Amino acid sequence: MARINLNHIRHAYGAKPKSENDYALKEVHHEWNDGGAYALLGPSGCGKTTLLNIISGLINPSEGEILFDGKDVTHLSTQERNIAQVFQFPVIYDTMTVYDNLAFPLRNRHVPEAEVDRRVKETIEMIGLGGWAKKTARGLTADQKQKISLGRGLVRNDVSAILFDEPLTVIDPEMKWVLRSQIKRLHKQFGFTMVYVTHDQTEALTFADKVVVMYDGQIVQIGTPAELFERPRHTFVGYFIGSPGMNVLPVKLDGNTATVGGEHVGLNFLPKVKAGAKTELGIRPEFVSLGREGMPVAITKVEDIGRHKIVRARFADQPISIIVDEDGEIPADPRVTFDPKAINIYADSWRVGEEA
Amino acid sequence: MEKTWNNKAWFMVLPVLVLVAFSAVIPLMTVVNYSVQDTFGNNEFFWAGTDWYVQVLTSDRFWDALTRNLIFSAIILAIEIPLGIIIALNMPKKGLGVPVCLVLMALPLLIPWNVVGTIWQVFGRVDIGLLGRTLEAIGINYNYVQNPVAAWVTLIVMDVWHWTSLVVLLCYAGLVSIPDAYYQAAKIDGASRWSVFRYIQLPKMKRVLLIAFLLRFMDSFMIYTEPFVVTGGGPGNSTTFLSIDLVKTAIGQFDLGPAAALSIIYFLIILLLSWIFYTVMTTSDAQG
Numbered sequence: 112m113a114r115i116n117l118n119h120i121r122h123a124y125g126a127k128p129k130s131e132n133d134y135a136l137k138e139v140h141h142e143w144n145d146g147g148a149y150a151l152l153g154p155s156g157c158g159k160t161t162l163l164n165i166i167s168g169l170i171n172p173s174e175g176e177i178l179f180d181g182k183d184v185t186h187l188s189t190q191e192r193n194i195a196q197v198f199q200f201p202v203i204y205d206t207m208t209v210y211d212n213l214a215f216p217l218r219n220r221h222v223p224e225a226e227v228d229r230r231v232k233e234t235i236e237m238i239g240l241g242g243w244a245k246k247t248a249r250g251l252t253a254d255q256k257q258k259i260s261l262g263r264g265l266v267r268n269d270v271s272a273i274l275f276d277e278p279l280t281v282i283d284p285e286m287k288w289v290l291r292s293q294i295k296r297l298h299k300q301f302g303f304t305m306v307y308v309t310h311d312q313t314e315a316l317t318f319a320d321k322v323v324v325m326y327d328g329q330i331v332q333i334g335t336p337a338e339l340f341e342r343p344r345h346t347f348v349g350y351f352i353g354s355p356g357m358n359v360l361p362v363k364l365d366g367n368t369a370t371v372g373g374e375h376v377g378l379n380f381l382p383k384v385k386a387g388a389k390t391e392l393g394i395r396p397e398f399v400s401l402g403r404e405g406m407p408v409a410i411t412k413v414e415d416i417g418r419h420k421i422v423r424a425r426f427a428d429q430p431i432s433i434i435v436d437e438d439g440e441i442p443a444d445p446r447v448t449f450d451p452k453a454i455n456i457y458a459d460s461w462r463v464g465e466e467a
Numbered sequence: 468m469e470k471t472w473n474n475k476a477w478f479m480v481l482p483v484l485v486l487v488a489f490s491a492v493i494p495l496m497t498v499v500n501y502s503v504q505d506t507f508g509n510n511e512f513f514w515a516g517t518d519w520y521v522q523v524l525t526s527d528r529f530w531d532a533l534t535r536n537l538i539f540s541a542i543i544l545a546i547e548i549p550l551g552i553i554i555a556l557n558m559p560k561k562g563l564g565v566p567v568c569l570v571l572m573a574l575p576l577l578i579p580w581n582v583v584g585t586i587w588q589v590f591g592r593v594d595i596g597l598l599g600r601t602l603e604a605i606g607i608n609y610n611y612v613q614n615p616v617a618a619w620v621t622l623i624v625m626d627v628w629h630w631t632s633l634v635v636l637l638c639y640a641g642l643v644s645i646p647d648a649y650y651q652a653a654k655i656d657g658a659s660r661w662s663v664f665r666y667i668q669l670p671k672m673k674r675v676l677l678i679a680f681l682l683r684f685m686d687s688f689m690i691y692t693e694p695f696v697v698t699g700g701g702p703g704n705s706t707t708f709l710s711i712d713l714v715k716t717a718i719g720q721f722d723l724g725p726a727a728a729l730s731i732i733y734f735l736i737i738l739l740l741s742w743i744f745y746t747v748m749t750t751s752d753a754q755g
Contacts, residue, residue: 167655188654189651189654189655190654190655190657194655195655196651196652196655198648198652199648200646200648202646202648202649204666204667205670206666206670207666215656215658215662215666216655216656216657219656219657219658219659219662220657260652263652263656264655
């Protein structure tokens, strides 16, 4: 297992990047802890797979260096970096048995056969394919195949990190849950450094200790699930995480009052905003309360999704979502209030702190 | 899935059955008819039973031709299949090279058999052919009209030139269907170039290889046009394959009975061998 340092990494697929926009991956400079579980979360084309492939060594970054436990591995091959990777579509050697599939990476490294046997048997138990050793890999289900892909990483007990590239894409919904908790359990039990790429927020939030949210080639926030929920650093994080996403309303700021349309919202801090910036107020639907007091809204639609209702409404001529309890009533003359603690202020899409 | 039986579905295959009946079954039955009768012309036929079959099967001429066919097909397969795989493995996977290579590869396949024969016949001629003159000039005894080895080499080289492309194109189709992730995973697992071929590329090409193998076997076993154009079955009988022998018997000598019997035997041999190859290869596939 290894600590991973990404030192000023940038990557462009074109030969000569001229402007910042030519970079598929904009500057990344971070340290990831040994034994951590990280999820790279973002929409398609945000650069998350590029970053993963840079870590695994399938791509050489245009700029910057990458260190494993302080050792520069930028120019080492995937094999020399000792990385394991699980791909979107299960990769198995279908002419081999389950046993031989797992033994393959060890035999390629000329591990003595007795040691191969011991480790393969151990790994087969770990991934829960106990009775399947002698079966041909071809006839297995997608989730079993994906377990074998994972197993081929686990069997090499000295791997620096295990990387997952949207590993649950082709897995049936009910098996997704099982497989995800199994990966999580393996992480807890053996402390592998794991990096998990996904565009599914549920997967990212349940899997990772730290979620790395990427947008348009850059990392916009690295945080625990709670941090991402409560204090999104960028309006994108607000939109992308949460269901429905954060309400973002364009506001005018005046001291600690935000004005949207004709409505005034009081803030419990004095935001530090540069003059001329585009200012917005972010509030999650969970922290908007609907009742008889507060600011008027016009309800357009109510979606009952079982545990609670999502109310879509227009507030000061802006669309807004509100989460109401399953048995919460919707008044005839609806009004809303915002929980002041849950309000975030954004200037040019980035969250701003308090005036010193 | 639950299967439903509906006998009306047979009507769906009726048009095909009618077509096959007219194009294959009826002509075949005519041949069967000829093969058990004798005629002295005048449209008078006499029952001959299995006489013609016995005559064919006990003649050296038949066994010699059959042996030539088997050797020819074996050599063709032994060269074209590995060569086709090697070329396919080395073809570019993306970029401008792909269409260029594909067109170049497809070119020989577009040339009709007799034209291929004529091209090589001229190419190999010792008096005016580029190849023949050159070989002669560097002191190699090459004359496909007189030297049986030269005749065989010419036919084999010609067939390889004409048909390896087919194997290449089929294998290439199998290869490009392999997702990149397989190669990346193999890299991560530390697989050697040979392991990548053995455990990723070959299994993915297995199905198309089976088709390539069967097509090349059947075609090469039925070879007629090229030897007919280039060597006419000679020198001596050295390139007289079953098909050439058959035409000589039927059209040259007008022995309709023996020719018909030979056709039936020829047909059954191809059917039997193809079935054996198919069964062997698909069962080994199932065992994996």
